[in-house]
Amino acid sequence: MKILVIVEQREGKLNRVSFETLTGAQAIARETGWTLEAAVVGSGAGDIAKEVAGKKVANVYDIESPQLAAYTPDAFVAALKPFIADKKPTLVLMPHTYQVRDFAPKLATALGRALVSDCTGYKKEGDKLLFVRQMFQGKFAADVAFAGEPPYFATFQTGAFRGDQVEAGASAAPIETVQADVPASALRNKPGEVFKEAKQAVDLTQAEIIVAVGRGIKEEKNIALAKQLAEALGGEIAASRPICDAGWLPMDRQIGSSGQTVAPKLYVALGISGAIQHIVGMKGSRTIVAVNKDSEAPIFEVADIGIVGNLFEVIPPLVEEIKKAKG
Amino acid sequence: MKILVCMKQVPQKDAPLKLNESGAWIREDVSYEVNEPDAYALEEALRQKEKHGGEVVVITAGPARAQQVLREALAKGADRAIHLEDPAFVTLDAANIARAFAAAIKDEQFDLVFTGLQSDDFGFAQTGVILAELLGWPHATIIMQIEKSNGGIKVKRELEAGYFQHVEMPLPAVLTIQSGINKLRYATLIGIKQAKNKPLRKVALAEVQPNLVSNQLNIQRLYVPQKTKKTEMLAGSPADVARKLTEKLKNEVRVL
Numbered sequence: 100m101k102i103l104v105i106v107e108q109r110e111g112k113l114n115r116v117s118f119e120t121l122t123g124a125q126a127i128a129r130e131t132g133w134t135l136e137a138a139v140v141g142s143g144a145g146d147i148a149k150e151v152a153g154k155k156v157a158n159v160y161d162i163e164s165p166q167l168a169a170y171t172p173d174a175f176v177a178a179l180k181p182f183i184a185d186k187k188p189t190l191v192l193m194p195h196t197y198q199v200r201d202f203a204p205k206l207a208t209a210l211g212r213a214l215v216s217d218c219t220g221y222k223k224e225g226d227k228l229l230f231v232r233q234m235f236q237g238k239f240a241a242d243v244a245f246a247g248e249p250p251y252f253a254t255f256q257t258g259a260f261r262g263d264q265v266e267a268g269a270s271a272a273p274i275e276t277v278q279a280d281v282p283a284s285a286l287r288n289k290p291g292e293v294f295k296e297a298k299q300a301v302d303l304t305q306a307e308i309i310v311a312v313g314r315g316i317k318e319e320k321n322i323a324l325a326k327q328l329a330e331a332l333g334g335e336i337a338a339s340r341p342i343c344d345a346g347w348l349p350m351d352r353q354i355g356s357s358g359q360t361v362a363p364k365l366y367v368a369l370g371i372s373g374a375i376q377h378i379v380g381m382k383g384s385r386t387i388v389a390v391n392k393d394s395e396a397p398i399f400e401v402a403d404i405g406i407v408g409n410l411f412e413v414i415p416p417l418v419e420e421i422k423k424a425k426g
Numbered sequence: 427m428k429i430l431v432c433m434k435q436v437p438q439k440d441a442p443l444k445l446n447e448s449g450a451w452i453r454e455d456v457s458y459e460v461n462e463p464d465a466y467a468l469e470e471a472l473r474q475k476e477k478h479g480g481e482v483v484v485i486t487a488g489p490a491r492a493q494q495v496l497r498e499a500l501a502k503g504a505d506r507a508i509h510l511e512d513p514a515f516v517t518l519d520a521a522n523i524a525r526a527f528a529a530a531i532k533d534e535q536f537d538l539v540f541t542g543l544q545s546d547d548f549g550f551a552q553t554g555v556i557l558a559e560l561l562g563w564p565h566a567t568i569i570m571q572i573e574k575s576n577g578g579i580k581v582k583r584e585l586e587a588g589y590f591q592h593v594e595m596p597l598p599a600v601l602t603i604q605s606g607i608n609k610l611r612y613a614t615l616i617g618i619k620q621a622k623n624k625p626l627r628k629v630a631l632a633e634v635q636p637n638l639v640s641n642q643l644n645i646q647r648l649y650v651p652q653k654t655k656k657t658e659m660l661a662g663s664p665a666d667v668a669r670k671l672t673e674k675l676k677n678e679v680r681v682l
Contacts, residue, residue, distance in 0.1 A: 213642035344606030
């Protein structure tokens, strides 16, 4: 029985989130006694393979083809499908990144298997391995079991495990280079360069205090109220995705998986329900204060201080109190 | 361009959800709405049709109540609808939903299939990509812009942390659409009236059953997530709460 972790390489660099998945995989390997292997897919990814080989894994495969230099779902699946069919891992684990979201369901389908995506953890119940993931925008968690034959595919959400807790190996694991047969004709997508839209006006990652608004703010004109609080606190204003989609605040003030990831001293979430995509962008904050009218909003699961109430009633006296306290 | 838009009906965002007796699914007596990313997918399809001509067809799988999603889409301008109608579709995994869709459209020739990038209930973000693989078509995910190019399309993919990438691909293709790609329209009164006369094809579970497999993913149980943090809840009047919070911000969080 084997676990295969496919680490993520982008533009020739190892995506550090891969170490989180490796940490999770090492924990599963410890509990099950299964062998843990890792693979990197790319062109000239030898250095990445070496870095991964320093971790506690049985061996590392460096799957190489000139067609794998730039990411395309066709090339990745063309390389990984025969590899997985040959190595027969029981479990294939990957980080839940935008790149993995793009090819992993295709890979699992090409092998006639299923993928449980965006997991926050796992459970071992008897012989059964269950994968834990959030559903209904974080209102519930689900324990998901695989049925049928392996390989079983799963992806782990950013932050599911601690990347800095990945165990180093006693000695470097052997690296095996695998030449993948990816014909140029298999590639239908022609990817362009990766680019950033406009230069970001604000770098929220440097802010010590952030006041973020979500759907609960209801109308564009109410943003002013949240701005008053941000000003009183001496912090930056930010938002969850829907607010930026609506154009109420610029896109560069968005917190979450598609925006910025922040860890300020204080994060005040106003009318933010706490969908996973937002949580991953702010859960590292030192203190999280949440104001929401719904006591069951998932944001309270990560909040240090919670207020169930109407933010339009809470903010004005709060602004006054803060001004008083600051003198 | 002939475009299929895959849509899903999901519980309303702020609907209070309760578990059913099985403990593996929710009680279904809640209010429903269209999955938000799917609304953007529909809007994008309508805009592409307005630019290039063609047809917009909407499809959903779910019980009778899910027809509402199709009616709204028709009212906004979709030309016709396909409803895979059966309560059993609710708990099928993403692979089976994709299989059912593939079977239901086997006699059609679409240029593009759109889905929302993920659903607000399962959140698997897989159905579109699986459907592309089943159809043998190329795909791209989390799309923020679509243009016609020589013999195909050029799309803008959203990547993490504010990065993007353009990708060119031939047609037919499957795209999963990101929320915020466009501004949603409202249905007009005329649109709502016209929708009543637009064709809506019902497909029974039995018609697609031969294409389905047994679920390879099974939800064992649903539960309220265990708290990872101890949350201190502040209660009282708005003035009380404001005073308590300010004290904490000053003395414990030390940011004032």
